[in-house]
Amino acid sequence: MTTPEPSSARRAxxxxxxxxxxxxxxxxxxxxxxxxxxxxxxIYAVRHAK
Structure with missing residues (x-):
């Protein structure tokens, strides 16, 4: 069974x-x-390629 963590630890x-x-x-x-x-x-490069 786990113990509940303290309020300060929970906030952290x-x-x-x-x-x-x-x-x-x-x-x-x-x-x-x-x-x-x-x-x-x-897009700019493709549209302005020659």
């Missing part, structure tokens, strides 16, 4: 999870933004 874990989740969303946003920049550059 929740704060860590919240920070980790925020970092994950920021990484995803940067990744998707980067993909769009690459796609726009490729």
């Amino acid at each position: 874990r929740q704060a860590r999870e919240k920070r980790d989740e925020r970092q994950m969303w920021m990484w995803l946003a940067y990744f998707l933004f980067g993909i769009h920049i690459v796609a726009l550059v490729m």
Whole structure:
């Protein structure tokens, strides 16, 4: 049987999870933004190729 974690440990874990989740969303946003920049550059290159 597990013992319930203290209130301070629970708050610390929740704060860590919240920070980790925020970092994950920021990484995803940067990744998707980067993909769009690459796609726009490729579209520009193809449309202006001779």
